[in-house]
Amino acid sequence: MTTADGSVIGTTQIFGSAPANRAFNVVLLAEGFTAAQQAAFDTACATFLTAFRTTPPYDELSPAINVFRVNVSSTDSGADDPTSAGGTGATARTYFDASFGGNGIRRLLICNNTTALTVAAAQVPQFTVVLVVVNSAVYGGSGGSIGTYSLAVGATEIALHEMGHTAYGLADEYPYYAGGAETGHDHHPATEPTEPNVTINSARATLKWGWAVASTTAIPTMSNPDCSTVDSRPSPVPAGTVGLFEGAHYYHCGAYRPEYDCKMRNLSVPFCHVCRQVIWNRIEPLSTLPARDRTPISVVARYPEHLDVFAVAANGRTMSDWWDRSSGWAGWFQVSGGIASPGGHGSPVTSIARYSGHLDLFVVGTDNRIYSCWWDVSGGWSSWFALGGLIAATGSTVNVVARYTDHLDLFTTASDGKIMSTWWDARSGWAGWFQVSGGVAAAGATVTAIARYPFHLDLFTVGTDNRIYSCWWDDRSGWSGWFQLGGLVARPDSTVTVLARYPDHLDLFTTASDGKIMSTWWDARSGWAGWFQVSGGVASPGSPVTAISRYSNHLDLFVVGTDNRIYSTWWHDTTGWAGWFNVSGGIAKPGSEVAAISRVTEHIDVFVVGSDGIVYSTWWDGSGGWAGWFQLGIT
């Protein structure tokens, strides 16, 4: 009945080739198999592996999954089966001390969890979940920190359900505690469950899985007419419809599940869409991100020891990764199920931190409407929601400025090229979209904005004649008309990058029609200067210029050159412009954008889509210079 009743024979990896330190590692432990019965354990592991690999979404996540079997011999075969719980009275001397009859229920099969976890840690230190396979044909199993199941037909389903709790924190979706005949489970308490797959919220706009609900699906989708019992009627909608189904989290009413059925509700049914997405977001961060080639990456430092990065995956999913000094890179995950418009270069996810505990995101969706969501330290991610009815130019960029903490100004281009804006204010909410001073942008051009003061905005874009235009808003005078900045002819899809090193000064960067990297500046004392080429630089067609200012007298620029190498230069007031240099041998996708941020003055973090389509990063530090590029994922 102890570890003296057997021995650990050895460990064999039976599936996967992912590096163990960046993988979802499943460990199967043999219990109640004698030394002569190890082949039966091997067969049981193969059976589990087949069930596991064919269960969506695991069937699509294989590259990040390893499965190990740990052969352990026991003195006796099987498990204890006490008569007090209706068993045979058998006793078995086994390594993990497995026994049927937990809590007096025969099919509640339990074992020594501490021993199981300790053996797994010794054999596969990087294990994610542990499953104990008990050598008995009697049906049984249990969950908790480890999953335990027997060889009876269908018992592997217990393991898959329990992994839902152990690895992903999924809630039980069944609407009863003891099968439905219990008392005290008519109405769910008025506290929102923290798990991602159950809720007490029936409002479509704030539903935690609202991203997965079609606008044509009724909310609630199914309500229980008699809360004294479980609603056993069939689903009113086709299988797989995500909505709001009453009866979940052990209560007949007041709590909802995303689909009519799910493996977290019943064994032998598939995981619902929401649970599959949660599983994706636990395992996918172990991989790197193939990104849309030319869709810009956005990066925000909510505070100096933290970065949030946003990119669009090759298949359009809105993705994020974050770095924190205390935990490193978190790995890529999909933000609230979002999909970005594939038009043009692909709509990017733009982001802003109005304060350190909050993020606001914006993107053009596949229906070319503008969507937003937020993350808050006290509530996590919201669902995406549409901002009015504006139909944007396909793949356009939404630029955002926070003139102060409780206010946002948004700018984008409509499907007919009109330059459009809206704002949000904490006191009044979202305003309607309006055209800014009659402006129309060239096809593919973006609208950039900057707030030099809380009461002032400056806008820049490329007009339909491919000239650079600007206008401003001031709370004393409203919107100005658009005016042309010199005679520069820009690429029609150019971005005008703007920086304010101090409030009465602007630096602009863009690319001319021949690809030359051009700049001008405005100063309150001298007005606009003429355009000039920056250090002879020429950009890859379509690649915008990225600029950051670490000091009021210093600029750093980044661009993809005509040879698709990643280049940088700098300007310092005492030395002027430096020559362009290749950053750590980096090569990017043609026409792509370099994202850069300085979270502390002597440090720069840079992000690109590399020549192989994977997102890369490097950094510069004043004490060590440029680091090498690394594939951005998890550390």
Next chain:
Amino acid sequence: MQDVSQPAVQGAIRLIFEHDADGVRLVLQQAVNLAVTGFDVHPDVRPGHYVEIRDAAGTALTRVPVHTAFTGSTEVFPEDHGEPITRVDASGQPGAFTVVVPAPEAAAQIAVVRIAPAAPSAPKPGAEMRSPAPAEPEVTDLASFPIERAK
């Protein structure tokens, strides 16, 4: 892309705890070369049980959730999968759980904590409307232990 390097995985520690009606005990702490995903080290505050890593001054550096311990009940699975899964009371029964936590250089202490939902603060009459300040969670220590560093 040239000169590419794979970043080193930050240090982490596997912890195995036992718990029963008398409290929580740490039975294993083991350095492990494993990347901990943001899925577990989520920066937003959610109620529940966590293992928290703190520096020598007691400041929380990072925390990971404990998904399956302290639930007070256990599941019983039907042999006929068309029948309901049920739960039975398991309050106070002994159990064990494991987590892997990032271990930054400043890590000095381990704490098992319970985080309760932050009570919403009442709006101040006449005050200028502001975005809500991040609510401070109510963190209760269940047990704490020193981190043992390899010499």
